[in-house]
Amino acid sequence: GAIWSHEHGPRGGDEINIIEAGTNYGWPDITYGINYSGTPITDDTHREGMAQPLHYWDPSIAPSGMAFYTGEDFPDWQGDLFVGALKMQKLVRLELDDRSIVEEEDLIASLNKRIRAVAMGNDGHLWLLTDSADGEVLRLVPPSP
Known part of the structure; x- marks a missing residue:
């Protein structure tokens, strides 16, 4: 009965998540990926109140x-x-x-x-x-x- 999702992130940061109402998955405030240009999206991979992916790939x-x-x-x-x-x-x-x-x-x-x-x-x-x-x-x- 759960909703499972995969997310194709930028250079790294591809994720598997279980979607739950009211959950903040963090994009773009937290991510394991970087921009395609090589510049950072953010330095944060964790933040209070934001869910971690069930699984992620880096590299993508x-x-x-x-x-x-x-x-x-x-x-x-x-x-x-x-x-x-x-x-x-x-x-x-x-x-x-x-x-x-x-x-x-x-x-x-x-x-x-x-x-x-x-x-x-x-x-x-x-x-x-x-x-x-x-x-x-x-x-x-x-x-x-």
């Missing part, structure tokens, strides 16, 4: 699509959060313990393709869309025994 991965895994083919991934990365050209698996991220794993980086969209399919598989002129729709399946 340029997050794109995001989905929770609810399939059965990868039992160890049940309930994990998957985020596509445009800049870093990978799929990121975030292992969760309730509302905490306890592990981060990079997947399919060897494809060297920007991951634009991530979705949990009705068929129980995780589906990805690459971002290029010859883009592809990919379905994650377990390796054959």
Whole structure:
């Protein structure tokens, strides 16, 4: 029932947040990123009354699509959060313990393709869309025994 969000920040500062009414997430008063020109946005990453992100990336991965895994083919991934990365050209698996991220794993980086969209399919598989002129729709399946 929670609203999970990812935020594509400037050079660093990409975030995962759980959106809650009345919460101040701090932008641009606090951030882990800098302007694209290299100048600081602020020197502050924390301030009283402002929420910290659940997770952040620095350097930026340029997050794109995001989905929770609810399939059965990868039992160890049940309930994990998957985020596509445009800049870093990978799929990121975030292992969760309730509302905490306890592990981060990079997947399919060897494809060297920007991951634009991530979705949990009705068929129980995780589906990805690459971002290029010859883009592809990919379905994650377990390796054959």
